[in-house]
Amino acid sequence: MADVLTSKKKRVGLLGYAFKPMWISLRTLMRTSFAGGKPNTLLYPEEKIDLPDDFRGELGLVMDRCVGCESCARVCPNKCLDMMEDDIGDGTTKWMPALDLAQCMFCGLCVEACPSTALHMTNRYETATQDRNEKIFRPHEWALKPEDAPDQKPFPYPELYEINCTGCGACDRACPHEVIDMVSIPGTAKKRPNGTFGPEKKIPIFDYELCVSCALCVDACPFDALDMLPRSTTASDPAVQPQLQNVKVEQTKQEVSA
Amino acid sequence: MAMAEMWINMGPQHPFTHGLWTLKVKVDGETIVDAEPIIGYLHRGFEKLCENRNYPQIIPICDRLCYVASMSWDHVYVSAVENTFDIKVPPRGEYIRVIALEIQRIASHLIWLASFMTDIGNLTAFLYAMREREMFIDLLQALCGARMTYNYPRIGGVSQDMPKSFPQQCLKTVDFFEKRLKEYDYLIEESEVFRIRSQGVGYLRPSDAINLGITGPALRGSGVPVDLRKTDPYSAYPDFDFEMAVEKDCDVYARYRVRMNEMHESCNIIRQALKKIPPGPVLGKAPRHFPRGEGYARTEDPRGEAFFYIQADGTDRPYRVKIRSPIFVTVSAAPAILRGYKVADVPSIMGSLDMCLGESDR
């Protein structure tokens, strides 16, 4: 009975009972204890583990950089960011995110969405408190000094992929500032059978001086014709260049201004 | 004289249940006559949760599906979305994903080894496995900045490129780990106690394993050579040359061997991927607006076949998300494996299946 199961058994004999496993344990003990050995553990409250720079710890807000675009509050999966007016320290108030850290799950999506590098995940990880209400922060309460945060990256701005654009004007309607202007392209009107001309094709022209990089136009575009790109990379980066049809847009801009 | 049969509750708080679940066993003396697993203590309504979040917001909660193999669950979700909407991933992104997945597989198997060894009674191996896992957690932390809930893959690639020092650190760790694996052979396999408790215990017939829907190391431990990385390749896996770990003994020991061999093969894949990795961008262009459609992806999780089905209705949220968790099916087959063994074999048999309740309760 049961010969199928027991036939392949490899017996390791008396040595296997104690000596071989014990030899490994002894060797490890010697390796970590004597002769310049390194222990495998840390004495936690005294010593701390080295963390990389991009470690995702407690969130911090650089108030000077925040532009109040609400990108972070829109992207947060747990709705732990809430926008409110708050004092930035010198008497003026600003529209900034407040944080409920007790609901934060440290995913870092808000940091990626922030166009102005105002949000930063610090290396602080010891965030336990007695009461979870102590983890609700008004904007100035979770503020960081600018020198603690990484350097500010160039703002991304909306760029047009002209092939996808139908001139519907959804971006114009979504824009909270008057950044976008729908401009007709001369000569694109189609001739109707009765001889008259239809409407000319429109494309959005951006006034980047007014733009706060809130990406609402990108979200509103139904045909994915807009994308947020750092302004400096569009000219030089060869990976981005062939996808963009900016040349035409620049030309029409000049024509309009002339 | 036959003794009276009776039901025994093992769990929800029991040393052998890694997680929160109950195994009701019906015993006749010491012999198990019938068993009934009861799960659901960790049910969070995950699929309903996904229906109320938009597509990028689902990635961080996929981390919470299985807390020891977060990266592979992120990857299943992301590749299901990519299959549904035909999104292209740049080759460098695919390679980084494969590297991260294989590191995650080793880390997950080490957690299994640690918990399995405590079931068997080998506490030294538990400490060793946790020590080695720390090195791989450090690697993943260098990649994405978090230790367990990574949120690393994105729809169309990965969130950031790997740091400059990463390939060297990774190769060093992998080389070091392969030496340590040899130590495990001495520590665990040469131990007679381990062999008594694993060899010839938990016999699972191959045809039963297939019919009951068991996948992953438990299926390969029964001699069925099915590994989705080979048989239904996804991501960049066709570019690599690796062996499928198959054992024919069908018992607990075979499942143990499969996982140990898989760790070797994962090291092998990581080395090849670091050698061949092409330059370029890591994140492709993902649409902001998702059309209607449906699609699915299946991948080889550390525990078996993971599957994500997505139905999109044109809004920013999915209409229906269905997750197939390998352990949900495997634990349903537990009575078939347990029947006929002694109560003392339960920790050994269930430990060899690598329970994870986060994914099976969802």
Added chain:
Amino acid sequence: MADPTPTIVAPKGDKDYSYLVSPSTVQEQEIIASLKSKFPEVEVKLKQKGRLECVKFPREKLVEFCTYLRDSLDFEHVTCVAGNDLKRAWEVIYHISSYKHRCMIQIRTELPREDPSVDTISQLWGGADWHERETYDMYGITFNNHPKLERVLTPEGTDFFPFRKDFKLLDHWKIDWENKGKRPKPEPMVSTDTRFGDGNG
């Protein structure tokens, strides 16, 4: 030392599955042709390599179709059984895969709104057992002849089906800034689901 012999005996001569290492030569088109000849009214499409698709499957034929799939076409493995609430109807989605031919078939069956029941396939594949129980648990779709159709994930005695579209969820916590020390209780979400689709792809 006591002999650790188990009390059950492994049956000798179980099937050898090592042939699964190399892919079979059967093409997807041959599987489709075979299904077409047996079930002319069922429409099976090839979506991409290794992915078959079958929509609007009549629910009366399901067990017959699945038996043919398992016995004649070597579909050994049920990957998933999923329920769905289409608002106008119920739906059960089967994903059945074949290790031998390395392909997967997706079957979508619509059930009428007033009668959410379909025959079980857990008699054919044991792996479908708990998937069907879960579908019953979450959607209230009953599977005829199922050996044990009970709640799996929710506790016994639950009198609602949580994944139905009319089930109300709790809203997110809102911080009460006037009274910072307190968190108000989340209120039931009054169906904010303004989506237009019915999930028909």
